[in-house]
Amino acid sequence: MKKLAAASSSFLDIYFVLDIVEKVLICYLFVAIVMRIVPQMQDNRAIIDGLLLVSEGAAAFLILTRRATRNASLRVYDWTVTAIGTLFPLLVSPTTTEPLVPLWLCGIVMCLGFILQISAKLVLRRSFGLVPANRGVKIGGPYRFVRHPMYAGYLMTHVSFFLANPSLLNFAIYATALAAQCLRLLAEERLLKEDPAYATFMTTTRYRLVPFVF
Numbered sequence: 174m175k176k177l178a179a180a181s182s183s184f185l186d187i188y189f190v191l192d193i194v195e196k197v198l199i200c201y202l203f204v205a206i207v208m209r210i211v212p213q214m215q216d217n218r219a220i221i222d223g224l225l226l227v228s229e230g231a232a233a234f235l236i237l238t239r240r241a242t243r244n245a246s247l248r249v250y251d252w253t254v255t256a257i258g259t260l261f262p263l264l265v266s267p268t269t270t271e272p273l274v275p276l277w278l279c280g281i282v283m284c285l286g287f288i289l290q291i292s293a294k295l296v297l298r299r300s301f302g303l304v305p306a307n308r309g310v311k312i313g314g315p316y317r318f319v320r321h322p323m324y325a326g327y328l329m330t331h332v333s334f335f336l337a338n339p340s341l342l343n344f345a346i347y348a349t350a351l352a353a354q355c356l357r358l359l360a361e362e363r364l365l366k367e368d369p370a371y372a373t374f375m376t377t378t379r380y381r382l383v384p385f386v387f
Contacts, residue, residue: 187247191247195236196236196237198259199232199233199236199237200233200237202229202233202259202260202263203229203230203233205263206225206226206229206263207226209263209266210222210225210226210267211226213266213267214267217276218267218272218276218337218338220280221276221279221280221283221333221334221337221338222267222334224280224283224284224287224330225283225330225334227287228286228287228290228326228327228330229263231290231291231294232290232294235294235297248360250360251357251360254353254354254356254357254360255353255357255360257349257350257353258350258353258354258356258357261346261347261349261350261353262327262331262346262347262350264346265334265335265338265342265343265346265347266338266340266342266343267338268338268339268340268343270338270339270340271339272336272337272338272339273336273337273339274336276337278336279333279334279336279337280333282329282332282333282336283329283330283333283334285329286325286326286327286328286329286330286332286333287326287330288326289315289322289323289325289326289329290322290323290326290327290330291326292314292315292322293314293315293316293322293323293326294323295314296313296314296315296316297323312370312374312377312378316374316378317378318378318380318384319378319380319381319382319383319384320358320362320374320375320378320380320381320382321358321361321381321382324354324358324382325382325383327354328351328354328382328383331347331350331351332347335347355382355387358381358382362375362381
């Protein structure tokens with residue numbers, strides 16, 4: 174009876190439910206972006222489109238294998254900015270418009286952004302998640318340079334994709350997502366700075382996203 178009660182309690186636990194919702198959401202979004210991008214990977218921008226899919230795939234994998242936490246934010250505001258920052262980048266589309274800069278430059282910046290993302294994800298490993306939560310403070314690797322290197326890497330890949338596929342819609346999507354990501358990382362820090370280890374980390378790594386800017 175005790176085991177049955179414990180299982181029932183676990184199923185109804187808000188953190189358990191949110192964890193399942195988060196994982197289902199990331200699966201759906203990854204399938205959606207693959208179906209959106211793959212049919213259009215036919216010109217010389219295919220490698221950039223492919224890098225975007227690999228980047229999103231790595232994020233999906235880590236979400237599905239990350240460890241659970243009971244210290245995730247339950248604020249509607251935090252969930253809203255997280256949803257916007259996560260969903261909007263998946264709405265962009267390849268275009269036939271002339272790239273704003275040479276494609277080789279877009280490719281280099283995107284590769285650097287991808288490397289930055291992967292290095293941050295390797296440090297986080299199973300501590301990676303979407304909604305603000307304390308899954309353990311990580312300060313090694315790229316976290317020595319900015320406090321949110323994964324978001325910095327996403328910014329680089331998003332800028333690269335936009336420069337290779339310019340359109341007013343893609344610009345609006347990425348601008349909105351960037352604003353939400355900035356609010357999202359501020360929400361994360363509001364939660365994380367309650368941890369003395371993270372408070373110390375904030376004093377040693379000054380910039381959040383872009384060195385000397387923010």
